[in-house]
Amino acid sequence: MAINDKKDLISQLKEKGLKITPQRLAIIEALVSNCDNHPGATLIFKEARKKAKSVSLSTVYATLKDFSENGLIKQLEFDRMENRYDLNISDHVNLICKRCGKIMDYHIPEALESRDIARKSGFIVTDTRMEFHGYCRDCLKQPD
Numbered sequence: 654m655a656i657n658d659k660k661d662l663i664s665q666l667k668e669k670g671l672k673i674t675p676q677r678l679a680i681i682e683a684l685v686s687n688c689d690n691h692p693g694a695t696l697i698f699k700e701a702r703k704k705a706k707s708v709s710l711s712t713v714y715a716t717l718k719d720f721s722e723n724g725l726i727k728q729l730e731f732d733r734m735e736n737r738y739d740l741n742i743s744d745h746v747n748l749i750c751k752r753c754g755k756i757m758d759y760h761i762p763e764a765l766e767s768r769d770i771a772r773k774s775g776f777i778v779t780d781t782r783m784e785f786h787g788y789c790r791d792c793l794k795q796p797d
């Protein structure tokens with residue numbers, strides 16, 4: 654799976670002519686170090702503040718919007734919880750726990766990958782949103 658690391662993100666910012674500021678670097682670091690959690694803006698703000706005191710919540714929102722519009726990260730939108738962000742921009746399934754809100758990446762078979770779909774059906778997939786909802790292992794272990 655192609656998961657962007659800090660170096661990848663910075664070089665993509667440069668490629669796309671986006672500004673690299675200390676605030677943005679702090680946000681990138683917060684994204685990368687919490688990528689397994691698929692963090693939301695609140696967590697990113699809290700973490701980025703530790704690196705750059707001048708980061709505000711609105712900077713975080715604006716930066717995340719900018720990054721996702723430019724394809725650096727993927728925004729996962731939800732009705733019942735805050736939007737979360739995924740550094741894995743390749744095709745995969747997000748397994749979402751209805752109890753604790755944890756989001757895990759799950760590999761999909763080749764037959765469901767965009768390039769395979771294009772090859773077999775001629776259909777060009779521009780967006781995918783694959784979500785399975787349920788309960789994670791940790792939550793299943795805990796009694797209510």
Ligand SMILES: [Zn+2]
Nearest residue numbers: 750753789792
């Ligand atoms: Zn859970």
